[in-house]
Amino acid sequence: MASSPHTSDLEVSLQSSGHCYVDMLPAELLTRVFKFVYWAYCAALVDRRHPYMLQELVVCKRWKAIIQGTPYFWQLIVPSPGNDRLRTQALEFSATQPLTFIASCNGAGLQDLTIMLRGMLEMDVLQRTRRIDVEHLLQGVELQVGDNLMPTVYPLIAQFLTGSEELEELQGLRIATSLDFKNVAGRQMRNLHSLHLEAVRRPPDVGRWARSLRTLIFVNIRDIDSSSFMRALERMDTLEELEITMTSLHLSRDRIRQPGSLLLPKLERLTLYTELIDMDTLLVVFTLPKLSLLALHAYATRAEPLPDLQGIYGAITAVIEDHPxxxxxxxxxxxxxxxxxxxxxxxxxxxxxxxxxxxxxxxxxxxxxxxxxxxxxxxxxxxxxxxxxxxxxxxxxxxxxxxxxxxxxxxxxxxxxxxxxxxxxxxxxxxxxxxxxxxxxxxxxxxxxxxxxxxxxxxxxxxxxxxxxxxxxxxxxxxxxxxxxxxxxxxxxxxxxxxxxxxxxxxxxxxxxxxxxxxxxxxxxxxx
CATH class of the missing domain: 3.80.10 (Leucine-rich repeat, LRR (right-handed beta-alpha superhelix))
Known part of the structure; x- marks a missing residue:
């Protein structure tokens, strides 16, 4: 801290009142201060769009040693446009800490995203990754605008879900891009707890992760294999949250199911698309002994015609009757x-x-x-x-x-x-x-x-x-x-x-x- 003519008087005043400068705090307290800043940064990452905020606090050797020497502060890896070295350093500083990757692109940062994805797919990095979030930052749910800018990254993104090596550490995966998985087999991930797919086509059979999933979110999924999906649901004994939004399951193509024939013993939260043609069928099929929240979403802009309203009404009243x-x-x-x-x-x-x-x-x-x-x-x-x-x-x-x-x-x-x-x-x-x-x-x-x-x-x-x-x-x-x-x-x-x-x-x-x-x-x- 720079000195001034009044520094000594200020120091005497601070010491006499029981206060001191921040840079005079013990290392343990400084670490706690930086941890608070790190938490605030993580909570507001989308709004602030600052790649590595703690790096801005490296204003002296002491602070640099604390910040760069605390692996906990480097678990979150995000794009750093024009500064690949900073992201590489973050991976080094994180040591053996479990990692979270947030990779987003609006087309302009395509090159940086490509470099980042390739680094994430290196097995020594991927094996200690706990959560991955990949998305477009483009307007429109269909994400058609800008697709011509993204063909180089699509194969890289697909590998997170469909690679051959097992990922034991990965617990959460969100992919929100206009990506066609072509029904390929999913990667082995025995500890995958949360899967969120959005705007993709022909996703892998989620039955591969049925025994570990606690949260499953499908938004605007096209060409889903409804038979495989329903069979996978039958095995999801640990599932606690299920969301199916703007996704038609075409249950009429699936085999006829009796009311209450699909038991989800631990499901607490269920979110469905109100105007989905087969929503009422899905509600009637479920048996949900632990249900605590049912959310039925409607959208003013929809391509589908309204389903049978009496069917929806009957399904809703049945839910209330069966689940007080x-x-x-x-x-x-x-x-x-x-x-x-x-x-x-x-x-x-x-x-x-x-x-x-x-x-x-x-x-x-x-x-x-x-x-x-x-x-x-x-x-x-x-x-x-x-x-x-x-x-x-x-x-x-x-x-x-x-x-x-x-x-x-x-x-x-x-x-x-x-x-x-x-x-x-x-x-x-x-x-x-x-x-x-x-x-x-x-x-x-x-x-x-x-x-x-x-x-x-x-x-x-x-x-x-x-x-x-x-x-x-x-x-x-x-x-x-x-x-x-x-x-x-x-x-x-x-x-x-x-x-x-x-x-x-x-x-x-x-x-x-x-x-x-x-x-x-x-x-x-x-x-x-």
Missing amino acids: CDEVDLAYTAEFKRSVPLSNSSRSQSVPVIRFAVGAGLTYQVVRDMTLSVMARPGLMRSIRSITLNIPQGYRTSEDSWREALRGLEFVQCVELGASARDACCIFNVLRAVQPDTVVLPFLKRVIYRPFTFDKSAANAIVSLLKRRSVQSDRVQCVLNPFIFMRDVFYMLTTQPEVYGILSDDTLLFPVRYCSMDKDPSLQESLV
């Missing part, structure tokens, strides 16, 4: 979950939760109708104790439709609502009805409202709801308290004084409570 789910989110992305903590309970506690939402795109009407149908099915949701309704503007559902749907959720105690003023008024009007033939959610105790838009009509609806549900009766088993309004009280007072005045009705037995949008409503000290 704590949370369901039927939306543009539809999710079924278990073990979701209620917002006002301790984080170690879990209660049944159901979450409904609607999305945009071509499936808007389909999702809306399916949401209401699932909610209204008698007895299907009796275990649910908390419901979240996320309703963007334009939902346009009548009070009668909501009343019929909410009747299927008899034992719900908490409602979390995100909606515009118009849709919120619709829900509040349904909830405030206490007549025998119109009452819904008789055990409701808590409402959390996150307004997208808000006006005086919504404020009046809230006050009316609180007055109606503040007294217990034969038809209303619980008192509604609290009603949490997700807006800062000072914001409401200064920007919407009329609305605030309505909500401050002094005749309310239980006043509205406020919470900032960036706060968790379970933090009671944030409530006013």
Whole structure:
């Protein structure tokens, strides 16, 4: 560190206050500081696009010895355009540490990527590689633009998955390039836990790694051998996560399977493409005793026609019946979950939760109708104790439709609502009805409202709801308290004084409570 006329005075001041310069820290503490920087670098690699950030900290011999002499800091190998020597040094500094390679290219860095891939394929390097991530950085899912720039690297990339030598250390492999594997046999990798293939054609038979895979992700795969794939799934006893997105399996070509005939004993997370023609068939075939998350993705731009909607609806309700789910989110992305903590309970506690939402795109009407149908099915949701309704503007559902749907959720105690003023008024009007033939959610105790838009009509609806549900009766088993309004009280007072005045009705037995949008409503000290 350069000296200055004030250095000695500063040193005396720092020493007297118990502080010292960073470069005066013991080597052990410096190593911990550098480790923190290394973790931050790894976490933000995509955003920062800096090949080897720690190299920038080599500002003195002492720091250089620590940084370059700690193999842990050199496990991540990434492209270093115009500086092959830096990447070569990184391999040397890593000593015997397990390696992670991230190789990406947008066409401009083709030469650097080619050199890097050849270095990765050297067996002494490959044998201690634990994870490989290879991708295009090009626009478009099909990755057609720029393919003419990549023919020299395709054979190199293919070798990671199809080489002849066994790789015992490799645990994770992701390949996202427009690559045709031509159904060649896969490389022996007995410890491969995660395989992610994207935008490839005719992939190898994944049955070779069936016994070790915990995560299998297929995105936009073309010309897959569905029979081999289904046979491989039958052997995946350790699989915990499966995603099949924008990939048609053509199950009609496979042999007929009985419902529940394919057991995945450890699968916890399943992600499927909603508009896939044979998605409902796949759902019915599975037996998933450990399922905790089912995500059904839909896309506004799709080439495939919609599948049989009754088949999808039947498959979804069958999943809920067979796997008592704590949370369901039927939306543009539809999710079924278990073990979701209620917002006002301790984080170690879990209660049944159901979450409904609607999305945009071509499936808007389909999702809306399916949401209401699932909610209204008698007895299907009796275990649910908390419901979240996320309703963007334009939902346009009548009070009668909501009343019929909410009747299927008899034992719900908490409602979390995100909606515009118009849709919120619709829900509040349904909830405030206490007549025998119109009452819904008789055990409701808590409402959390996150307004997208808000006006005086919504404020009046809230006050009316609180007055109606503040007294217990034969038809209303619980008192509604609290009603949490997700807006800062000072914001409401200064920007919407009329609305605030309505909500401050002094005749309310239980006043509205406020919470900032960036706060968790379970933090009671944030409530006013």
